[in-house]
Amino acid sequence: MTTSDRKEIVENIEYLxxxxxxxxxxxxxxxxxxxxxxxxxxxxxDDDRDFVFSLLDxxxxxxxVTELDDVTREDIVSDLEMxxxxxxxxxxxxxxxxxxxxxxxxxxAEQVLSNIEPQDRAEVExxxxxxxxxxxxxxxxxxxxxxxxxxxxxxxxxxxxxxxEVEDIFNVYAIDRNExxxxxxxxxxxxxxxxxxxxxxxxxxxxxxxxxxTDQEDVAKIVRKYDLAAIPVVGPDNRLVGRITIDDIxxxxxxxxxxxxxxxxxxxxxxxxQESSTIRISRNRIPWLFISFVGELGSAMVLDHxxxxxxxxxxxxxxxxxxxxxxGNAGIQSSTIxxxxxxxxxxxxxxxxxxxxxxxRVAVLNGFIIGSLLFAVITxxxxxxxxxxxxGTAIFLVMINxxxxxxxxxxxxxxxxIDPAIATGPFITTANDIFGLLIYLGTATLxxxxxx
Amino acid sequence: MTTSDRKEIVENIEYLxxxxxxxxxxxxxxxxxxxxxxxxxxxxxDDDRDFVFSLLDxxxxxxxVTELDDVTREDIVSDLEMxxxxxxxxxxxxxxxxxxxxxxxxxxAEQVLSNIEPQDRAEVExxxxxxxxxxxxxxxxxxxxxxxxxxxxxxxxxxxxxxxEVEDIFNVYAIDRNExxxxxxxxxxxxxxxxxxxxxxxxxxxxxxxxxxTDQEDVAKIVRKYDLAAIPVVGPDNRLVGRITIDDIxxxxxxxxxxxxxxxxxxxxxxxxQESSTIRISRNRIPWLFISFVGELGSAMVLDHxxxxxxxxxxxxxxxxxxxxxxGNAGIQSSTIxxxxxxxxxxxxxxxxxxxxxxxRVAVLNGFIIGSLLFAVITxxxxxxxxxxxxGTAIFLVMINxxxxxxxxxxxxxxxxIDPAIATGPFITTANDIFGLLIYLGTATLxxxxxx
Numbered sequence: 008m009t010t011s012d013r014k015e016i017v018e019n020i021e022y023l024x025x026x027x028x029x030x031x032x033x034x035x036x037x038x039x040x041x042x043x044x045x046x047x048x049x050x051x052x053d054d055d056r057d058f059v060f061s062l063l064d065x066x067x068x069x070x071x072v073t074e075l076d077d078v079t080r081e082d083i084v085s086d087l088e089m090x091x092x093x094x095x096x097x098x099x100x101x102x103x104x105x106x107x108x109x110x111x112x113x114x115x116a117e118q119v120l121s122n123i124e125p126q127d128r129a130e131v132e133x134x135x136x137x138x139x140x141x142x143x144x145x146x147x148x149x150x151x152x153x154x155x156x157x158x159x160x161x162x163x164x165x166x167x168x169x170x171x172e173v174e175d176i177f178n179v180y181a182i183d184r185n186e187x188x189x190x191x192x193x194x195x196x197x198x199x200x201x202x203x204x205x206x207x208x209x210x211x212x213x214x215x216x217x218x219x220x221t222d223q224e225d226v227a228k229i230v231r232k233y234d235l236a237a238i239p240v241v242g243p244d245n246r247l248v249g250r251i252t253i254d255d256i257x258x259x260x261x262x263x264x265x266x267x268x269x270x271x272x273x274x275x276x277x278x279x280x281q282e283s284s285t286i287r288i289s290r291n292r293i294p295w296l297f298i299s300f301v302g303e304l305g306s307a308m309v310l311d312h313x314x315x316x317x318x319x320x321x322x323x324x325x326x327x328x329x330x331x332x333x334x335g336n337a338g339i340q341s342s343t344i345x346x347x348x349x350x351x352x353x354x355x356x357x358x359x360x361x362x363x364x365x366x367x368r369v370a371v372l373n374g375f376i377i378g379s380l381l382f383a384v385i386t387x388x389x390x391x392x393x394x395x396x397x398x399g400t401a402i403f404l405v406m407i408n409x410x411x412x413x414x415x416x417x418x419x420x421x422x423x424x425i426d427p428a429i430a431t432g433p434f435i436t437t438a439n440d441i442f443g444l445l446i447y448l449g450t451a452t453l454x455x456x457x458x459x
Numbered sequence: 460m461t462t463s464d465r466k467e468i469v470e471n472i473e474y475l476x477x478x479x480x481x482x483x484x485x486x487x488x489x490x491x492x493x494x495x496x497x498x499x500x501x502x503x504x505d506d507d508r509d510f511v512f513s514l515l516d517x518x519x520x521x522x523x524v525t526e527l528d529d530v531t532r533e534d535i536v537s538d539l540e541m542x543x544x545x546x547x548x549x550x551x552x553x554x555x556x557x558x559x560x561x562x563x564x565x566x567x568a569e570q571v572l573s574n575i576e577p578q579d580r581a582e583v584e585x586x587x588x589x590x591x592x593x594x595x596x597x598x599x600x601x602x603x604x605x606x607x608x609x610x611x612x613x614x615x616x617x618x619x620x621x622x623x624e625v626e627d628i629f630n631v632y633a634i635d636r637n638e639x640x641x642x643x644x645x646x647x648x649x650x651x652x653x654x655x656x657x658x659x660x661x662x663x664x665x666x667x668x669x670x671x672x673t674d675q676e677d678v679a680k681i682v683r684k685y686d687l688a689a690i691p692v693v694g695p696d697n698r699l700v701g702r703i704t705i706d707d708i709x710x711x712x713x714x715x716x717x718x719x720x721x722x723x724x725x726x727x728x729x730x731x732x733q734e735s736s737t738i739r740i741s742r743n744r745i746p747w748l749f750i751s752f753v754g755e756l757g758s759a760m761v762l763d764h765x766x767x768x769x770x771x772x773x774x775x776x777x778x779x780x781x782x783x784x785x786x787g788n789a790g791i792q793s794s795t796i797x798x799x800x801x802x803x804x805x806x807x808x809x810x811x812x813x814x815x816x817x818x819x820r821v822a823v824l825n826g827f828i829i830g831s832l833l834f835a836v837i838t839x840x841x842x843x844x845x846x847x848x849x850x851g852t853a854i855f856l857v858m859i860n861x862x863x864x865x866x867x868x869x870x871x872x873x874x875x876x877i878d879p880a881i882a883t884g885p886f887i888t889t890a891n892d893i894f895g896l897l898i899y900l901g902t903a904t905l906x907x908x909x910x911x
Contacts, residue, residue, distance in 0.1 A: 040665070040685065042684045042685050042686075074684075163650050166647060166650055166651065167650065167651050170647065170651050175629075175645075175688060176647045177627075177629065177688065193627075194646055194647060194650070195618060195622065195628045195646060197650060198615050198618050198619065198646070198649060198650065199618065199619050199622050213492070230709075231706075231709050231710075231713070232494045232526075233492065233494050234494075234706035235706075236627060236629065236688050236705060236706075253688060253705045253709070254683075254686035254687075254688075256709070257682075257683050257705070257708070257709065257712065258683075260709065260712055260713065260716075261683070261712065261716075264712075264713075264716035264719075264720070265799060265803075267716075267720065268716070268719065268720055268723065268795060268799060269795060269796070269799070271720065271723070271724075271795075272723075272791045272792050272794075272795035272796075272883065273788050273791065273792055274792055274795070274796070278796060280796065280799055280800045280803065283817060285817070285820040285821055285824055286824075288817070288821045289821050289824045289825050289828075292789075292792050292821065292825060293825050293828060293829075295788065295792075296785055296788055296789060296792075296825055296829055297829070297832075299784050299785050299788050300781060300785050300829055300832060300833070302784075303780045303781035303784045303785065304781060304836060306780035306781065306784075307777040307778055307780065307781055310776055310777040310779075310780070311777050314773055314776075314777075317773065317776060318770075318773060321766055321769065321770060324762055324766075324769060324776050324779075325759040325762040325763050325766075326759055327762075327776075327779055327780070328755045328758035328759065328762070328779070328783060328892050328896065329752060329755035329756060329758065329759055331780060331783065331784075332751050332752075332754075332755045332758075332783075332885070332888060332889060332892060333748055333751055333752050333755065335888075336725050336747065336748055336751050336884075336885045336888075337744075337748060339724045339725065340724050340725055340726055340744050340747075340748075342724075343720060343721060343723075343724035343726070344721070344724075344726070344730060344732065347717060347720060347721070347732060348732045351717075351732065365735060365737070365740070368737045369737055369740045369741050369744065372737055372738075372741045373741050373744060373745050373748055376741075376745060377745075377748055377749070377752055380749075380752060381752070384756060431724065432788075433784070433788050436784065436787075436788075437784060440780050440784060444780065
């Protein structure tokens with residue numbers, strides 16, 4: 008569905024609701040994929056969205072809720088009556104149900120859990136015990152497992168028995184009689200192999216799995232590296248407890264990239280793109296503005312310290328922005344590449360010096376080019392080749408300093424178990440500004456002292 | 460395999476090569492997954508890497524080549540003899556083979572193509588005709604399709620026939636006798652349904668597909684939205700021509716996120732993290748440094764224009780960095796959120812004003828907080844509440860201006876079909892610096908003129 012298709016449907020629905028034509032709205036809904044319905048509902052206003060949602064059967068509603076963004080989901084769920092909410096949660100896969108229940112106020116969550124089937128309740132409660140952002144917190148309990156002494160035919164029977172409940176069966180997992188994960192059989196093998204063969208004799212022994220306490224980012228790296236469609240999750244003693252499918256991994260990759268990008272821009276926690284509360288957005292953004300503000304008071308002190316130089320050589324003030332900005336950009340380029348390397352390549356300290364030296368080489372080259380340009384500009388514009396030399400040399404040194412700092416800081420933060428992504432934001436820029444001004448005005452002062 | 464496991468294996472291999480113990484190296488290799496081998500090879504030096512690679516059988520070598528980063532792949536492939544290279548390419552899936560052949564010098568590519576099986580050659584040549592970064596350029600020609608008037612049993616037979624060639628069969632596609640895509644059957648349905656039933660009667664008619672000329676970013680959005688494990692690709696007249704599996708989509712998502720992040724940092728094209736050529740890195744990074752440099756000469760002109768103000772009121776120079784930096788950061792926060800919204804939510808101009816107003820509200824609140832702080836700092840530090848009022852008012856206005864600019868520019872670029880990600884880089888920072896200085900020194904000049 009394209010954006011313009013969606014816009015048309017949204018407009019049609021808005022019109023039909025105004026006309027009170029419930030049947031026509033219902034007929035649009037029936038023809039629309041739940042993922043599209045979720046997008047449509049997100050674009051409707053509060054009353055229309057509750058109305059459309061009320062027309063959905065429980066199964067569709069459960070799929071739509073799973074696809075909604077967090078803000079809209081909270082809105083809709085908080086307006087639902089208990090019976091309806093319980094019915095919807097009951098239709099969900101265990102992992103989605105746990106995600107919804109987790110966000111509910113405690114007394115409502117308890118009521119919902121007591122309303123759903125006891126088996127589902129036990130599953131959701133089990134999942135709620137695992138921390139978010141770890142394999143245990145994103146896995147589902149719906150998967151197909153058979154004992155390794157069962158046959159291919161037994162596995163097919165098991166799939167048939169649970170067909171309605173387990174979607175996207177990419178693999179059947181083989182466990183021993185102690186429930187320990189011992190192998191994996193791709194579903195297509197079941198079609199090809201003799202039904203009487205033992206699972207043990209056809210399974211792949213090199214089964215890649217994660218434990219419930221594996222960080223979701225590491226799970227995503229493993230799935231990506233080994234090109235998996237699903238990964239089994241084991242608990243203590245290698246006992247099979249759950250499965251994470253690729254669609255959830257894609258969401259993790261997405262979330263992590265978004266978080267990294269936002270963090271690089273100096274936004275503390277991931278800001279939901281649909282967030283509309285000014286206070287919440289402000290609270291999330293002000294910490295780094297504050298840090299930058301305090302840091303730049305350091306710059307003000309540097310300038311105060313060099314006020315004699317600036318008074319005698321007012322021209323030096325004119326080039327403060329170009330030196331701060333170009334140095335800052337060189338630093339951000341370096342830190343971004345190092346942050347990405349740390350995030351993607353699991354690069355330890357082994358590559359540190361090679362990386363820093365590479366960044367320094369680039370900074371020397373780019374600094375020389377930009378420095379020569381600044382020399383030329385000052386010489387031509389201000390007819391002052393001597394000060395041109397001061398400016399050119401200073402920007403050259405500032406760029407090298409910024410690049411070195413930009414390359415080193417992420418490693419230091421990583422060592423301290425702080426997300427290095429914050430290094431590319433206001434933090435490094437502010438530090439580079441202070442050092443940059445010290446280098447620039449220091450050079451200008453030396454020049455005044457000895458040559459002017 | 461953890462980073463420390465890998466490091467140990469790398470060290471063992473380096474030692475064994477020095478000892479000339481080929482058998483021991485080979486036995487390590489046999490036990491290691493190709494994806495891990497690729498990582499190990501990336502950490503070895505040139506000679507060791509060629510040696511280890513030479514020990515791999517053609518099938519493993521083909522899998523390793525597929526997993527290598529671009530720089531290492533180019534290195535290794537360029538050292539291979541024609542016969543060996545052809546043998547390796549012959550083992551690959553069509554899409555991976557096309558990726559490798561595409562990077563070869565033309566005369567070598569032709570030789571390789573003439574060495575591999577005619578059927579494979581035709582497939583690779585077909586794929587090479589599609590532009591990169593589109594569905595046609597990332598699809599594979601390995602998939603299972605059956606006519607909709609065939610039976611479940613026929614489909615199982617087809618899977619059995621092509622089992623060695625097609626991996627990860629998540630779905631069987633149903634085509635009519637004109638090769639047009641008409642339906643999809645999840646592989647698990649084949650296990651459950653009566654073998655004599657017609658595909659037509661069990662297939663899902665709502666098959667989600669893309670065309671060969673769909674941008675890979677849009678393909679990824681669709682796969683993510685509908686939680687697919689693979690998506691069929693159709694040519695003219697809805698004829699089924701290929702399939703893209705989720706592992707390739709994960710790579711696309713990854714590449715796009717990486718590209719966005721780097722672009723936001725002012726890096727022109729995606730810089731490969733293993734890139735080691737100073738010249739190539741420099742060339743990729745200098746354009747935005749240059750743009751920022753030229754832009755900041757604008758800042759220098761602004762300062763030059765206000766030199767009288769700065770001479771009379773030297774204190775005004777001290778707060779240039781804090782105003783530039785805090786305003787710049789507020790602008791980057793706004794533009795990052797807008798860029799992400801445009802990238803992820805297909806949000807058209809419809810949400811533009813709502814978004815800009817939201818950013819302005821946040822800027823007013825955060826600007827007021829930071830402005831009050833600056834007023835307090837100048838009053839306490841410089842005992843100058845009047846100039847404190849000037850500084851506080853200016854930073855308040857600058858932050859609002861930057862946020863508005865940060866929110867608007869990405870929309871404008873998007874409209875002009877320019878990637879809005881570049882807006883968060885040096886571009887917006889530079890523009891914000893110039894406007895910021897105009898606002899700040901303009902305010903200071905008005906103050907001097909009327910009140911001082």
